[in-house]
Amino acid sequence: DQQVKQNSPSLSVQEGRISILNCDYxxxxxxxxxxxxxxxAEGPTFLISISSIKDKNEDGRFTVFLNKSAKHLSxxxxxxxxxxxxxxxxxxxxxxxxxxxxxxxTLTVKP
Amino acid sequence: DSGVTQTPKHLITATGQRVxxxxxxxSGDLSVYWYQQSLDQGLQFLIQYYNGEERAKGNxxxxxxxxxxxxxxxxxxxxxxxxxxxxxxxCASSVDPSGGNTGELFFGEGSRLTVL
Numbered sequence: 001d002q003q004v005k006q007n008s009p010s011l012s013v014q015e016g017r018i019s020i021l022n023c024d025y026x027x028x029x030x031x032x033x034x035x036x037x038x039x040x041a042e043g044p045t046f047l048i049s050i051s052s053i054k055d056k057n058e059d060g061r062f063t064v065f066l067n068k069s070a071k072h073l074s075x076x077x078x079x080x081x082x083x084x085x086x087x088x089x090x091x092x093x094x095x096x097x098x099x100x101x102x103x104x105x106t107l108t109v110k111p
Numbered sequence: 112d113s114g115v116t117q118t119p120k121h122l123i124t125a126t127g128q129r130v131x132x133x134x135x136x137x138s139g140d141l142s143v144y145w146y147q148q149s150l151d152q153g154l155q156f157l158i159q160y161y162n163g164e165e166r167a168k169g170n171x172x173x174x175x176x177x178x179x180x181x182x183x184x185x186x187x188x189x190x191x192x193x194x195x196x197x198x199x200x201x202c203a204s205s206v207d208p209s210g211g212n213t214g215e216l217f218f219g220e221g222s223r224l225t226v227l
Contacts, residue, residue, distance in 0.1 A: 046216070099144070102153055
């Protein structure tokens with residue numbers, strides 16, 4: 001049973017437009033959500049997070065939205081840049097001590 | 112540079128063999144996590160150690176074991192290797208002052224294991 005799902009394996013957008021990456025979860029015990037970015041031959045790096053008591057968190061061009069009732073979160077990148085091309089992982093945490101990751105979405109930003 | 116060091120970066124071995132992957136966490140981080148990424152798949156949680164003690168366990172096979180040493184470095188031992196064990200193995204660390212997990216993980220660059 002996959003508790004964190006990223007249903008779109010890939011996404012392609014034009015430079016300057018908005019990129020929206022989606023993530024769904026099933027476990028109501030998740031109370032903290034994170035997005036990581038991964039370039040080839042590198043480990044994932046933290047991008048932005050949100051606590052379950054919030055519905056939005058913004059950091060520059062990156063905004064994460066959380067809809068608890070729908071068990072859905074999304075990452076918005078505006079404006080998208082070619083350097084944003086990477087694999088994006090959604091992760092969800094509980095106090096039990098581990099992060100559960102989705103399978104990732106490969107974002108390609110075309111110049 | 113995340114501050115997490117993993118060795119070796121690449122490893123090629125044969126079925127039935129045993130290998131050890133090593134991880135040095137960021138300075139000051141007490142928690143170490145191991146994840147497996149098979150081809151084009153997500154990060155599968157294997158195991159977490161906090162200050163030398165096992166804290167959480169995921170879908171780690173019985174052929175795999177790990178430990179965290181007093182200097183906080185960790186080793187992941189993979190034995191009786193099978194072709195399906197070929198994957199990227201990531202180590203991550205976090206501060207976790209309370210032993211909980213609300214903060215981000217800092218990942219190493221991974222160890223790519225190829226079993227022939």
